Amino acid sequence: MATAAMAYGERRFEAAYTARILLTLGALGAVMALWATQNKATPAPPALLWISIALMFAVAGLWIALGKTVLMVCGLRWVKPF
Numbered sequence: 001m002a003t004a005a006m007a008y009g010e011r012r013f014e015a016a017y018t019a020r021i022l023l024t025l026g027a028l029g030a031v032m033a034l035w036a037t038q039n040k041a042t043p044a045p046p047a048l049l050w051i052s053i054a055l056m057f058a059v060a061g062l063w064i065a066l067g068k069t070v071l072m073v074c075g076l077r078w079v080k081p082f
Helices: 018-036 046-067
Strands: 011-014 070-073
Touching (some): 018 046
Antiparallel strands (some): 011 070
């Protein structure tokens, strides 16, 4: 559907999922590495649990923030250098 903005040469480019998926996989890998390096004989410290929860909330917030980004290109024109 054409909008009034398209008549003036405005184009919108929505955010891709690539950055969000890579961010999520990186955070999950970091959390898994933190938990895998813990000593199995002793229980995990409570700080590790809170760090994991905070990291997941940060990823969720960044997922939403990255999804809201839109590149808008308005009025592109060709300018000759001479």
